[in-house]
Amino acid sequence: MxxxxxxxxxxxxxxxxxxxxxxxxxxxxxxxxxxxxxxxSGENSPSKITFRSVSDDLVEKTGGEYSLSAVGEMYLKENEAAFLMLLDKETGEILYSWQLPGQLNHTYDLGEVASFTRWYLDDYPVKVWNTEEGLLVVGNQIDSVIQFSIAxxxxxxxxxxxxxxxxxxxxxxxxxxxxxxxxxxxxxxxxPIDSGIEQLSKGEKLSVQGRGLIKELADNLNQASDILQEQRERINRRDTARTEWIAGVSHDIRTPLSMIMGYAESMENSPNLSEKEKQQILVIKNQSIRIRRLIEDLNLTSKLSYQMQPLRLDIYRPAALLRQVVTEVLNQEIKEGDTIELELEPGLERYERKGDVQLLKRAVENLVNNSMRHNPPGCHVKVKSWVYEERIVISVLDDGCGIPSEVRRALMLEEQLSREIHIMGLRIAKQITEAHKGVFSISDDGKEVQMRL
Amino acid sequence: MKDIHESRILLVDDNRELCDMILELMGKAGFINMKAVHSIEEAQRKLEREQVQLWILDVNLPDGSGFSFMEKLRRQSRCPVLFLSARDEDEDRLRGLGLGADDYMTKPFLMKELILRVTAILKRTYYYPDEQKERDTLQLGESLVDFAGGVVKREGREISLTAKELLLLKKLADNRGKIVTFDALCETIWGESYFGYENTLMVHMRRLREKIEREPSRPRYLLTVRGLGYKMEGKG
Incomplete structure (x- = not known):
C-alpha cells in the first residue's frame, strides 16, 4: 500500500x-x-503608417483643387484601399474622390454619415477622419476588414x-x-493488484478482482500465480516422491540387515571359528551397524532438506541439553585417550529456548562424534556455549586435524563432492541448525564448528 | 513361574527368515517356549486359544497393522507387548508406546539388545517380587543401603535417609557406572521446574556422602563429575 x-x-x-x-x-x-x-512592424513598414497619423496629409489642396498627395498614394496602395472621398463638413457634398464606385457618388446627409462612421458604407468597411479640409473617408475592399465598435x-x-x-x-x-x-x-x-503482487511474492495463491483497465492486469496476475502454484506443486510432488523413495528403500533394507546383524552376532561367539574368522565376523557386524546408522542419517537428511521432518517444539534449557549430550558421550565407550570437556558461560543457565530437543541433541552429538571419529586417539574435544546478542552459540572444537577444506566447501557452498566423503553427520547438524532458523559455520582452520541459535 | 526362560513368547512377523533367525537365536539364549506366526489372522487365533506371556509385534503385516491388532489385544489382556518394526519414525514409536506397548525397537537391531529388553519386560511383569528384594539393598563398600527401610547400615549402626536422599541414591544406583547430569537429578527430586536447585542438590549430596562414605571429602562411590553431574562408581 x-x-x-x-x-x-x-x-x-x-x-x-x-x-x-x-x-x-x-x-x-x-x-x-x-x-x-x-x-x-518597423517604423517604415506600411502598417505602421496608421490612418490617424497620415489622414491630414492624404489630400492636399493646391489653388482650390484637391489632389492625392504622395503619402496618400503610398498609403492607399499599401493598405489596398478600394476608394477615397472627401466630404464637405457642412453640405455633405463630395469635394474630392478617388476610385469611388458609381453608386456611392452622391451627397451624404448626417444620418448616412453617422451610420457608416460606425458600421459599413454599402458593405465597404470604411475609416473616417475629420480633417481640416473636410470629412475624409477611406474604404477598403468588401470583406477585407471586420469592423465593430465596443462599448x-x-x-x-x-x-x-x-x-x-x-x-x-x-x-x-x-x-x-x-x-x-x-x-x-x-x-x-x-x-488489489498491489496486494496481489505482495501475496505472489509470499507464494500464496491469488484471485485478484479488477474492473475496467485493471481487469486485464488482474487476469494476468492471476495467471502468473496459477503458473507459479503449479510449478511449486510439481516441485513439491517431486520432492515428496524422492523423500518417500528414500524412506521406502531404507525401510526395505532394515529387515535383511537385521538378519545379517543377528547371525553375525551369533557367530561371533561360536567356538568353532578361528580367531581370524571371528575377526571377520566382527567386521561384518560393525559394518552392518554402520549401515544402520547411515540409512537413518540418509532418511533424516532427505527429510530435512525437503522440510518434511516435523519439528517437535518444546521448551528446553541449552545448558541442560549440552550437559546431557556430553554425559551421554562420556557414558558410552570413547576411544582410549580421547577427552571431552564442557565449558558453559555462567549466564547461560537461566536461558530457555524452544526447539526439537532430540534433533538438537543429535546435531551436537554428530559434531562431537565427527571430531572423535576423524582424529587419531588422544583428541581433545571442547564443547563451549555462550550467549551472544540474545543468541545461543554452541561451539564444538578440537585439537585435531580440522575439517578438510574440501568438506567445508561441499557443506557450506553445497558444491558437488569430487569423491566419496562422509559428511552426512555434519550436513545433518547444519540442516538441524537451519531448521531452527540458526546459523551454522565452520572456522577457517576447520577445528571449530559453531551453531548460533 | 519357575524360570524366566520358560515364558511363552509369540513373535508376529511376516518375514519367515527373520522369524527363523529370531527363534533360533532366542532359543540359543534359553527361551524355549517361543513361537512365530506370520499374519494378523494367525495372531488372532493364538490370542483366542493360547496363553501368551509376551507378544513381539511387527507393525507392517500383510493383512493389517500391528497397531490395530494391539488395540484389539489390549481389550482382552494386559499381556506385555514389544514392537519390533522397520518403521523408525518418532510418530510410529510414540503411537506404539501410546497404545500401551512396553517397548518399541526398530530394525535392524542387535539380538543381544532384543534379548535384554525381552528379559527386562518379563522380569518387570512376572518376576517383580524377587527383583524387588534384590534391588532393595545396595552395598557400597562397608555401607549397606536399605531402600525399603530408608536407612544405611554401617559399622553396626543405622543411619536414616531422607526421602530426597533416597531418591538421589536410587537414581544414581539405577545408572550405576554412568554419569547422571545435575539436571536429571534435580528433575528426579523437584520435578520439571527444577531450575535454581543446583546448590541445594550439592547440599544433599554432601549429606549423603557423610552418611555413606568413609571419607566424605574423598568419596569412593559418590563421585562428582565437574561441570556435568554425579556418578555412582561401578561394582566394587
Missing amino acids: KRLLRIYRRYCAVAIMLVLLLIAMNVLGFLALSWYNLER YSKTQMETLLQWIPIGLGLNLAVVLLVILILGQKFNRSLA
Whole structure:
C-alpha cells in the first residue's frame, strides 16, 4: 500500500507540474508572439503608417483643387484601399474622390454619415477622419476588414478585470481537483493488484478482482500465480516422491540387515571359528551397524532438506541439553585417550529456548562424534556455549586435524563432492541448525564448528 | 513361574527368515517356549486359544497393522507387548508406546539388545517380587543401603535417609557406572521446574556422602563429575 501511495503522489506532482508548465508556456508564447509582431512592424513598414497619423496629409489642396498627395498614394496602395472621398463638413457634398464606385457618388446627409462612421458604407468597411479640409473617408475592399465598435460600462469593465484572476484561479483549482480525484480513483483500483503482487511474492495463491483497465492486469496476475502454484506443486510432488523413495528403500533394507546383524552376532561367539574368522565376523557386524546408522542419517537428511521432518517444539534449557549430550558421550565407550570437556558461560543457565530437543541433541552429538571419529586417539574435544546478542552459540572444537577444506566447501557452498566423503553427520547438524532458523559455520582452520541459535 | 526362560513368547512377523533367525537365536539364549506366526489372522487365533506371556509385534503385516491388532489385544489382556518394526519414525514409536506397548525397537537391531529388553519386560511383569528384594539393598563398600527401610547400615549402626536422599541414591544406583547430569537429578527430586536447585542438590549430596562414605571429602562411590553431574562408581 505504501508503494502505491508513492506512485500516486508522484503522479499528482507530475500532473500539477504539467499544468503549471502549460500555463507558463502559454504566457511565454503570447509574449514572444507580441514581441515578434512589434519587432517585425518597423517604423517604415506600411502598417505602421496608421490612418490617424497620415489622414491630414492624404489630400492636399493646391489653388482650390484637391489632389492625392504622395503619402496618400503610398498609403492607399499599401493598405489596398478600394476608394477615397472627401466630404464637405457642412453640405455633405463630395469635394474630392478617388476610385469611388458609381453608386456611392452622391451627397451624404448626417444620418448616412453617422451610420457608416460606425458600421459599413454599402458593405465597404470604411475609416473616417475629420480633417481640416473636410470629412475624409477611406474604404477598403468588401470583406477585407471586420469592423465593430465596443462599448462597455465602466463598472462592468472593472468587475471583469477583478474576476479574471479569480476565474483563472478557480479553473486551476478545478484542474487540480480533477487530477487528485482521478489519481485517487486510479490508486484505489490498483490496490488489489498491489496486494496481489505482495501475496505472489509470499507464494500464496491469488484471485485478484479488477474492473475496467485493471481487469486485464488482474487476469494476468492471476495467471502468473496459477503458473507459479503449479510449478511449486510439481516441485513439491517431486520432492515428496524422492523423500518417500528414500524412506521406502531404507525401510526395505532394515529387515535383511537385521538378519545379517543377528547371525553375525551369533557367530561371533561360536567356538568353532578361528580367531581370524571371528575377526571377520566382527567386521561384518560393525559394518552392518554402520549401515544402520547411515540409512537413518540418509532418511533424516532427505527429510530435512525437503522440510518434511516435523519439528517437535518444546521448551528446553541449552545448558541442560549440552550437559546431557556430553554425559551421554562420556557414558558410552570413547576411544582410549580421547577427552571431552564442557565449558558453559555462567549466564547461560537461566536461558530457555524452544526447539526439537532430540534433533538438537543429535546435531551436537554428530559434531562431537565427527571430531572423535576423524582424529587419531588422544583428541581433545571442547564443547563451549555462550550467549551472544540474545543468541545461543554452541561451539564444538578440537585439537585435531580440522575439517578438510574440501568438506567445508561441499557443506557450506553445497558444491558437488569430487569423491566419496562422509559428511552426512555434519550436513545433518547444519540442516538441524537451519531448521531452527540458526546459523551454522565452520572456522577457517576447520577445528571449530559453531551453531548460533 | 519357575524360570524366566520358560515364558511363552509369540513373535508376529511376516518375514519367515527373520522369524527363523529370531527363534533360533532366542532359543540359543534359553527361551524355549517361543513361537512365530506370520499374519494378523494367525495372531488372532493364538490370542483366542493360547496363553501368551509376551507378544513381539511387527507393525507392517500383510493383512493389517500391528497397531490395530494391539488395540484389539489390549481389550482382552494386559499381556506385555514389544514392537519390533522397520518403521523408525518418532510418530510410529510414540503411537506404539501410546497404545500401551512396553517397548518399541526398530530394525535392524542387535539380538543381544532384543534379548535384554525381552528379559527386562518379563522380569518387570512376572518376576517383580524377587527383583524387588534384590534391588532393595545396595552395598557400597562397608555401607549397606536399605531402600525399603530408608536407612544405611554401617559399622553396626543405622543411619536414616531422607526421602530426597533416597531418591538421589536410587537414581544414581539405577545408572550405576554412568554419569547422571545435575539436571536429571534435580528433575528426579523437584520435578520439571527444577531450575535454581543446583546448590541445594550439592547440599544433599554432601549429606549423603557423610552418611555413606568413609571419607566424605574423598568419596569412593559418590563421585562428582565437574561441570556435568554425579556418578555412582561401578561394582566394587
